[in-house]
Amino acid sequence: MIEYALLFALACYGAALLMNIYRIVIAPGVGDRVLALDTLVINIIALITLFGIHQSSTMYFEASLIIAMTGFVSTVSYTRFMLRGDIIE
Amino acid sequence: MFVEILISAGLVISGIFGIVGSFGLIKLPHPMMRLHAPTKATTLGVGGALIASMLYFGLIERDLSFHELMITVFLFLTAPITGHFIAKTHIHRNENKDSLPETGTARPWATFDHPQQEQEQPEQQS
Secondary structure, eight states, X not given: OHHHHHHHHHHHHHHHHHHHHHHHHSOSSHHHHHHXXXXXXXXXXXXXXXXXXXXXXXXXXXXXXXXXXXXXXXXXXXHHHHHHSOSOO | OXXXXXXXXXXXXXXXXXXXXXXXXXXXXXXXXXXXXIIIIIHHHHHHHHHHHHHIIIIISSOOOOHHHHHHHHHHHHHHHHHHHHHHHHHXXXXXXXXXXXXXXXXXOGGGOOOOOOSSOOOOOO
């Protein structure tokens, strides 16, 4: 039963990634693109975790943790750049 | 059996929340509404997936660890911060003082509120 639930969740997050990529390519404003990138990173974290369950391997925690930190820092620096035109003043 | 049902429910709920968050990013009409969907629904979805992973490795593989809880706490801490930054960016790029609604209090919007400049020069700090 876990297998089917896992496949369902993987399909959901795959479709979510496709929607995010669509939003990155076609967006009404630049803020939406940054928001879509942030959502993309969060969805990738979920996808890596689900893949770790699928492989029964605990090796993927570190990868998802590092991606979470990188995503947060990159989103903050994108928004800083849009607000001030500079990241570190 | 009960554990399997619990993990499967967590996985299915997290998948539904994830797809709802990303669909709202496309579907909703206003930028502030679009901010609403990913910062809440997707964060909840990824939290569900991480907790299901922790239950799976703890109860079925007998290899309990709290790394997922650490990632969940990190995401729950950083999602409001990124949401706040993106909202502020939207306000400063697309709105101005007159297009925003009234705050309903005596004070104006904090991000447009320029505090009264002190008349005397502040003392020079060396």
